[in-house]
Amino acid sequence: MPASPGARTSRFWLALASAAALLAAFGALVVPHLRIETNLLALLPSTAENRLQLDAVKRFADRSSREIVFVVGTADRDLLRPAGLAFAIALGESGAFERVEFSVDDRYVTAARNERAVRTGLLSTRQRGLLERGDTAALERDALRAAYTPLGFTRPLSIAEDPLGLESGAFAEELPGTGRARLEGDILVVHADGRHWTVVRASVKGDPYRTETHGGVTSAIASGTTNARGVAADAQVDGSGVILHAAAAASKAQAEVATFGTIDLIAVVLLIVLVFRLLRPLLFTLVTLGLATCAAIAACHYAFGQVHILTLTFGTSLIGVSVDYSLHYFVNKLRDGDHAPHDIVPALILGCTTTVAGYLTLLIAPIPGLRQIALFSAVGLAVACATVILLYPGIDRREFPRSVPAWVGRFAALRVESLLPHAAWWLVVPALLGVTVWGLLGLEARDDVRSLQRPPPELVAQEQRVRGLLGVGFDTRFVLVTAPTPELVLQRLEALDPVLRKLAADGSINGHLSPFPSLQSVERQRRARELLERDVYAPGGVLDRVMTRLGFTPDSMAARHSEFQSARDRWLTPDAWLVSPLSAPVRHLWLGALGGDHAAVVLLDGNRAADSVRAAVDVQPGVQYVDQVADISHVLGEYRRIGSWLLLVVLTVMVACLLVFYRNAIAIRTALPAAAGIPLTLATLGLMHEPVNLFHVLSLLLVLGLGVDYAIILREGRSRQAVLAVFLSMTTTLISFGLLGFSSVPFVRSIGITVAFGVAFTFLIAVAAKPRFGEAAKPRH
Amino acid sequence: MSIARAVLLSLLVCAGAAQAETPAPLSPVGDVEALATLTGAASRSLRTARAIRGEFAQRRHLAGLTKPLESSGSFLFARDAGIEWHTQVPFDSQFLLTDSGITQRDEGGETLRIDASDQPALSVVSRVFFALFSLDFDALSHDFEMRGAREARGWRLELTPRSDALRKVFRKAALTGDAAVQRVVLEEGSGDSSTIDLSAVEFDARGLTPDERRRF
Numbered sequence: 001m002p003a004s005p006g007a008r009t010s011r012f013w014l015a016l017a018s019a020a021a022l023l024a025a026f027g028a029l030v031v032p033h034l035r036i037e038t039n040l041l042a043l044l045p046s047t048a049e050n051r052l053q054l055d056a057v058k059r060f061a062d063r064s065s066r067e068i069v070f071v072v073g074t075a076d077r078d079l080l081r082p083a084g085l086a087f088a089i090a091l092g093e094s095g096a097f098e099r100v101e102f103s104v105d106d107r108y109v110t111a112a113r114n115e116r117a118v119r120t121g122l123l124s125t126r127q128r129g130l131l132e133r134g135d136t137a138a139l140e141r142d143a144l145r146a147a148y149t150p151l152g153f154t155r156p157l158s159i160a161e162d163p164l165g166l167e168s169g170a171f172a173e174e175l176p177g178t179g180r181a182r183l184e185g186d187i188l189v190v191h192a193d194g195r196h197w198t199v200v201r202a203s204v205k206g207d208p209y210r211t212e213t214h215g216g217v218t219s220a221i222a223s224g225t226t227n228a229r230g231v232a233a234d235a236q237v238d239g240s241g242v243i244l245h246a247a248a249a250a251s252k253a254q255a256e257v258a259t260f261g262t263i264d265l266i267a268v269v270l271l272i273v274l275v276f277r278l279l280r281p282l283l284f285t286l287v288t289l290g291l292a293t294c295a296a297i298a299a300c301h302y303a304f305g306q307v308h309i310l311t312l313t314f315g316t317s318l319i320g321v322s323v324d325y326s327l328h329y330f331v332n333k334l335r336d337g338d339h340a341p342h343d344i345v346p347a348l349i350l351g352c353t354t355t356v357a358g359y360l361t362l363l364i365a366p367i368p369g370l371r372q373i374a375l376f377s378a379v380g381l382a383v384a385c386a387t388v389i390l391l392y393p394g395i396d397r398r399e400f401p402r403s404v405p406a407w408v409g410r411f412a413a414l415r416v417e418s419l420l421p422h423a424a425w426w427l428v429v430p431a432l433l434g435v436t437v438w439g440l441l442g443l444e445a446r447d448d449v450r451s452l453q454r455p456p457p458e459l460v461a462q463e464q465r466v467r468g469l470l471g472v473g474f475d476t477r478f479v480l481v482t483a484p485t486p487e488l489v490l491q492r493l494e495a496l497d498p499v500l501r502k503l504a505a506d507g508s509i510n511g512h513l514s515p516f517p518s519l520q521s522v523e524r525q526r527r528a529r530e531l532l533e534r535d536v537y538a539p540g541g542v543l544d545r546v547m548t549r550l551g552f553t554p555d556s557m558a559a560r561h562s563e564f565q566s567a568r569d570r571w572l573t574p575d576a577w578l579v580s581p582l583s584a585p586v587r588h589l590w591l592g593a594l595g596g597d598h599a600a601v602v603l604l605d606g607n608r609a610a611d612s613v614r615a616a617v618d619v620q621p622g623v624q625y626v627d628q629v630a631d632i633s634h635v636l637g638e639y640r641r642i643g644s645w646l647l648l649v650v651l652t653v654m655v656a657c658l659l660v661f662y663r664n665a666i667a668i669r670t671a672l673p674a675a676a677g678i679p680l681t682l683a684t685l686g687l688m689h690e691p692v693n694l695f696h697v698l699s700l701l702l703v704l705g706l707g708v709d710y711a712i713i714l715r716e717g718r719s720r721q722a723v724l725a726v727f728l729s730m731t732t733t734l735i736s737f738g739l740l741g742f743s744s745v746p747f748v749r750s751i752g753i754t755v756a757f758g759v760a761f762t763f764l765i766a767v768a769a770k771p772r773f774g775e776a777a778k779p780r781h
Numbered sequence: 782m783s784i785a786r787a788v789l790l791s792l793l794v795c796a797g798a799a800q801a802e803t804p805a806p807l808s809p810v811g812d813v814e815a816l817a818t819l820t821g822a823a824s825r826s827l828r829t830a831r832a833i834r835g836e837f838a839q840r841r842h843l844a845g846l847t848k849p850l851e852s853s854g855s856f857l858f859a860r861d862a863g864i865e866w867h868t869q870v871p872f873d874s875q876f877l878l879t880d881s882g883i884t885q886r887d888e889g890g891e892t893l894r895i896d897a898s899d900q901p902a903l904s905v906v907s908r909v910f911f912a913l914f915s916l917d918f919d920a921l922s923h924d925f926e927m928r929g930a931r932e933a934r935g936w937r938l939e940l941t942p943r944s945d946a947l948r949k950v951f952r953k954a955a956l957t958g959d960a961a962v963q964r965v966v967l968e969e970g971s972g973d974s975s976t977i978d979l980s981a982v983e984f985d986a987r988g989l990t991p992d993e994r995r996r997f
Contacts, residue, residue, distance in 0.1 A: 077919070106945035109970075141887065147841065148852040149868050149876050151885060153906045154895075156949060158971030160845035172900050182897065182904040185923045186944025471898070556845040 012394035019291055019391065022383075026294040034297070035306040038250035039065075039209040043308060043369025044449065044632050056480055056591055056599040057626060061242075063588045065208040066098070068217075068241030071190070071469050072228055073197040079232035081187055084198040086227040087237060091202050094220030096213070098205040102198075103186040109156040111581040112171045118576060120532070120567040121525025122517070124169035131531040136542045139164060139535075143546045160556060163547050164536065174518040176585045177511075180471035190469045195236075197469050204243055211254070211309075214247035240466035245455050252456075252744050253309040260316040260739040265289075267735045268323050271728060276330055276402055284396065285326040288387045292322045296380035300372055311372045313740070313748055317755075318377060320736025322384035324729040325352065329388050331725040333400035345389055351709050352385035358705025362698055364646065367639075370698065408724045411767070439683025446691035447637035449629050454746050472605055473510065477627045479602040479617050482594075486574045489598045490521035492622045496602065499616055508613055510606030515590045519577045526571075537564050636694045643697035650704060651675060669769045670715055674707030677762035684757050695750040703758030706733065710766040723767070730763040807928035807939055813918040819929045819936050820916055822960040827916055831988035833858040834981075835961075837866075841975045849976075856979070858914040859989045862997040866910075878907050879997060905950050912940070912954075914962065925954070935959030 072084040088102035112119070123131070130139050143164045146152035152159065155168040162168055181188040181199055188199040206213040221239065228235040268289075272282045296318060300307045325348055332344045359381070362374035467473055481496060483489040493516040500512045536542045547557045574590065577583045583590070591599040607613055614625040655675065658667035678700050685692060710726050737759065740752025810816050817824045827833075837856050840849040854869040863879035873888040882896040883903060897903045905924065912921045916938075921927060924947055925940035940954040949970040957964045961982040968974045989997075 077923070081923075104944065104946045106949045109946075109949040138891070141891075142893075144872070145874055145885065145887070147843070147850055148839075148871065149874055149885070150866055150878070150906065150910065151876060151883070152841075152973075153909075153950065153967070153969060154900065154903055155971065158969070158973050159843045160973075161971070175900075177896070177899040179898055183946065184904075184908075186946055189923075550843070550850065551846050551848050553845065553847075 008393070011390060015386070015390035016394070019387065022291060022295055022298070026298050030294075030298045030301050034301060036211055036250075036312070037209055037306040037308045038211060038214070038246050038253070042209070043310060043372075044367060052482055052594055052597050052599070053480060053624060053626070055594045056482065056601075057628065059591050059594065059599075060478070060480075060588075060601050062208070065242040065246070066204040067588070068202050068204065068239050068243060069466055069470070070200040070202065070221075070237055070239045071197045071466050072200060073195045073236045073238075074232040075195055075234050076232060077196045079235075080189065080196045080198050081185065083228040083231040083235045084187060084200060086231045087224040087235075088200045090224035090227045091200070091220050094216060094223065096205060096216030096220045097202045099201075099203040101201040104183060104188065105186065107581045108171075108175060112156055112167070115572075115576075115580060115582070116167060116563075117567045118570050118572045119167060119170065120564060121522075121528045121571060122170035122174075122520060123166060123528045123531075124173045125517075127164075127166060127169050128528060128531070131528075131535055134535065136535050139542050140546055140549075143542075144549065147550055159550070160552070163550070163552070163560065164543060166532075166536075170517070174582065176513055178470075180469065192469055199470065208243040209246055209250075211250055214243070214250055217243060218247055218251075238462040238465045240463040244459055244462075248456050248459055249453075249745070250309055253313050256743055256745075257309070257312045257316060260313065260736075260743075261319065263739055264316055264319040264736050268319060268732060271731060272327075275405065275724070275728065276334075278400075278402065280396065281326065281330040284330075284392060285323055288326050288384050289319055289322060291387050292318060292380040292384040295383040296376045299379040300376050303375055304368070304372055307376075308369060308372055310369060310745060310748060311376050313743060313745065314373045314751070315376050315380070317733075317736035317740055317752075318380040320732035320734075321355070321377070322381050323732050324725075325385045325388040326392075327728045327732070328725045329392055330400070331404075331721050331728065334721060334724070335400070335403040347713060348385055348389060351713065352381060354705050354709050354712075356381055358702045361646075361650075361701045361705075364643075367694075370695075404720045404724060408720050408727070411723060411727065435687075436679055436683040439686035440679065442686035442689070443682060444691050445637070445640060445693065447633050447640060447693055449632040449636060454744065473607075474513070474603045474605055475607060476629055477604060477607055477610065477625070479512075479604065480599060480624045480626050481602065481622055482597050482599045482624075483622045484597055486592075486598045487521050487523065488622070489600050490516065490519060490574075491523060492620065493600055493602065494521060494524055496617070496620055496623055499620060500602070500604075503609075503613055503616055506609075506612075508607070508609035508616075509604050512602055512604050513586060513589065514602040515583075515586050515600050518583060518586050519572065519574060519590065522571045522573070529568075532564070537561060640692070640694040640697050643694055643701070647678070647697060647700055647704065650701070651678070654704075654708065666715070670708070670711040672769045673711045673762040673766035674704045676765050677707050677758055678703060680761045681754060681758040685754070688753075690750075690753070693747075693750060695747045696754045699751045699754035700758060702755055703762060706755075706759055707762030707766065710763055711769075714766055726763070726766070730759055733759050807930045807937070810918075810927040810929045810938065816916060816918045816927070816929070816938075819931065819938065820958070821936065823936070823958050823962065824916055826960065826984045827914070829986050830984035831860050832985040832993075833914055833961075834983045834985065835979050836981045837977055837979050839975055839977045841973065843973045844971075857989075857993060858911075859993070859997065860915065862989060862994065863907075864910050864914070865993075865996060875996075877997060878910055880907070883907075905947055909940075909951060909954060909967075916956075916962070932957070935963070 070087070072080070072087050074080045074083050084102055088100050091097050092100040127139065127142075130136070130142075146155065146165050147159055152165075154172070155162070155165055156171055157168050159165075178188055180192075181190045183189075190197045190199075204213060204217055206216070221237070225235070225237045228237060268285065269282060272285060276282075293315070296315060297307055300311060328344055328348060328351070332342065356378045359374045359377040362370045479496065479500075481489055481492045483492055493514055497514065497516055500509065500514075503509050504511050534541075543560060544557060547560070574592075578587065578590070589601045589603065591601060604613065610627065610630075614627070617623055617625045651674065655667070655671045658671050681700065681703065682692070682696075685696060690696075710730065713722050713726050734756055737752045737755035740748050741756055743749045743752060810819060820827075834857050835855065836853070838851070838853040840851050842849045852868050852870055854867045856867065857865040859865075863877060866876040866878065868874045868876065875886040877884040877886075880897065882894065882898075882900075884895075885893040895903060897907070908920060908924060911917065912925075918927075921940065923943075925942055927938060927940055929936060929938040931937075935958050938956045940951075940956070942948045942951055942953075952968040952970055953966075954968070955966040956962050961984075962979055964979070965977040966974065967977070
């Protein structure tokens with residue numbers, strides 16, 4: 001090492017000060033503001049075609065993630081309302097919800113009456129159609145039917161106030177249906193499975209992807225359920241909402257971080273104690289781990305504004321990987337005959353660079369989650385390596401009173417050629433090749449993003465019960481309508497409406513939910529008033545004829561006319577609508593201003609023919625069919641293919657480089673671990689019937705880095721220490737990633753099993769194919 | 782509880798008989814037995830009837846009108862299918878009310894269909910109409926407070942909605958009858974009111990004829 005003792009000392013103090021500064025900054029600046037993200041979608045690539053779509057999808061996702069629909073069921077109908085009420089009250093009192101709706105009141109009818117002056121331009125589809133066709137006879141007939149038959153009983157306004165039922169018609173059409181639920185008394189009720197069910201809707205307060213929010217919501221639901229059971233012992237509560245999934249995923253991930261982290265740490269401690277039988281390496285290693293973890297979390301906090309819970313799950317593997325540098329350092333100090341410790345700094349830097357490079361390849365995929373994991377691991381490893389190189393020599397000055405354990409010698413003597421008689425290889429190698437080919441042929445790819453997320457079956461069952469009971473099937477696919485002005489958004493929603501009605505008539509969808517017809521464009525309202533002026537309110541028009549026929553006095557007829565005239569130029573505008581109680585059922589679909597544009601969402605109920613829906617909808621100007629699941633799956637598939645090619649290219653380039661630097665035989669021996677380990681890993685996945693996705697492929701890039709690492713260290717070190725170092729490094733990596741293989745999150749599991757198998761195979765091959773210690777090779781320096 | 786009510790009701794019956802024409806004070810009808818005791822013969826024939834046929838005459842009093850709107854026709858109640866309300870005067874119009882919604886057919890042949898799932902208020906109208914004929918306590922008690930009294934000739938039952946939402950549709954419904962429901966007075970939330978007189982009521986334990994069933 002060319003550095004002078006003085007330079008080395010000042011470098012040490014600088015490093016020590018940096019470490020202290022890192023810990024202080026972590027405690028004071030990062031921890032108080034640390035935001036743990038639990039939204040799995042945040043990990044996935046955005047498939048938005050532009051900024052507007054991206055913002056719109058985000059805003060809608062944020063709003064709809066807050067909504068939960070509960071059904072409360074009892075066998076005794078008399079206990080249904082009290083049980084539902086007990087549940088709703090508990091939710092309301094918990095403070096975790098912004099809004100809890102249970103009993104149905106008269107707010108909609110009251111609002112429709114209060115806002116009559118701005119509602120004269122709203123017409124039901126039927127009445128507007130009749131007016132457009134000039135079918136005034138039908139309009140008259142409808143009015144008389146309503147006056148004489150029970151049909152009139154459904155109207156919120158009296159016949160004197162609204163003789164033609166125009167306002168009543170528009171009002172009835174704008175309230176969304178209640179599916180299979182019916183109003184009984186003041187609650188919505190469904191009778192099914194020998195039970196009675198009522199509906200409670202709630203909207204969560206706070207960020208639906210924060211763990212604090214989850215805690216509040218989960219405990220509110222639990223205490224609500226307890227209260228409902230206090231009223232009716234058999235009360236059953238089922239819920240459906242994105243936040244329930246988020247909460248379940250987050251609590252599972254937290255449990256995994258704790259379990260994996262603890263097991264990993266215990267394994268590392270045991271390994272160090274067994275190999276070194278000294279306290280010093282253990283303390284040093286733990287401090288290194290602490291520094292690496294703090295730095296990794298801080299880096300993600302500053303780079304992404306939050307740390308994803310799955311990054312932390314994955315981050316537990318940092319324990320197993322970053323410990324390598326400490327292990328290398330202490331293994332090198334073990335005595336082994338007359339073999340003196342050599343300077344391992346170049347090897348550490350080389351090893352760290354290749355592994356960090358492996359993680360940085362994860363950055364090629366534009367998947368935010370993977371980028372975070374890559375940054376987390378790269379920073380953690382770099383800090384761990386720097387700690388070993390810069391801090392250890394300054395503190396650890398004493399001699400190391402231990403030698404290389406005897407078993408390492410036997411292990412190091414292991415050679416491929418000596419394992420079996422020469423002739424046997426002619427059987428083993430083809431057999432192994434055969435199994436590998438068989439496994440590779442059994443490989444299949446599955447890029448469906450839904451297979452990357454596995455919600456708890458209990459939650460899925462609850463969701464299905466709620467959907468089944470209420471008879472509505474809105475899913476994650478929706479239609480986005482954008483335009484430069486709110487008026488234009490509304491006009492586009494209006495143009496979309498007949499398209500969706502036709503799809504419903506074809507059976508492609510059951511129905512749809514849109515801000516229209518609750519809110520309508522001024523253009524449409526103006527046109528409606530023109531039609532009304534022409535045929536209804538003209539002297540001797542439909543209004544006069546109907547009112548005369550029913551026997552109304554000229555005074556009351558005049559009152560209707562003047563009411564209509566005084567409402568001239570008064571329109572229902574988005575601003576007025578947003579504050580009206582009448583907008584409540586669909587308010588969340590009106591996204592409002594996004595940058596310079598405006599947007600709204602239309603939900604599809606029972607979308608059975610996605611392709612024809614997309615085709616019919618996408619041709620409309622300013623309308624986009626959004627299917628994030630399909631789009632993300634498509635992107636994952638694309639990147640899996642790109643990743644596979646990249647893997648092949650990297651492997652080829654690597655072999656080419658090694659062929660240039662080393663003699664042929666040595667090059668092949670060095671490349672063999674990675675080159676053979678990867679097909680073996682893939683074959684194992686095939687034999688396990690594990691469908692391959694992008695995450696498996698990216699893990700193989702990591703395996704490639706580690707495999708080359710092992711081969712190089714064994715080649716360059718050519719000592720028992722090197723064998724021990726690689727063995728320890730492999731063991732800790734295997735434990736860490738093997739644990740991830742038990743994760744409930746499918747993509748973490750994919751990475752876990754791929755790296756675990758890959759590391760095991762490459763290590764075995766690297767040890768078997770390593771050069772003899774005595775073998776002459778080009779020295780590095 | 783039910784015994785107490787029965788006793789109370791029988792006392793009311795006596796009181797009603799003694800006071801002759803003055804309307805008896807109403808008392809709450811809290812359960813099935815109380816309703817059966819109150820309505821006597823009507824509830825007995827209702828319990829066995831699969832179908833009820835009869836004639837109706839409706840007078841609708843609208844705000845702003847001095848003269849009520851009068852209509853008449855026939856009705857058919859089928860326990861398992863729904864209600865057919867066939868207006869014949871002043872025009873021919875068939876109104877079918879089932880669990881799934883409303884269908885209205887005109888002499889012109891035009892059919893108007895409204896699904897109950899699209900309009901929550903419809904199911905309320907539908908239940909009130911069912912109640913007029915079937916006096917189904919369980920179905921009624923969730924929506925309405927019931928108060929009743931025996932009267933000189935028969936009984937009187939008043940239904941008041943339990944919720945504000947319902948009150949916007951029906952403020953109050955009053956039924957009077959003896960062996961069958963005779964008169965229904967509906968006070969609508971809008972302020973209009975209707976009086977429906979039922980006559981020639983016929984209870985049928987066999988249910989609908991095949992011809993009638995086709996109409997639902």
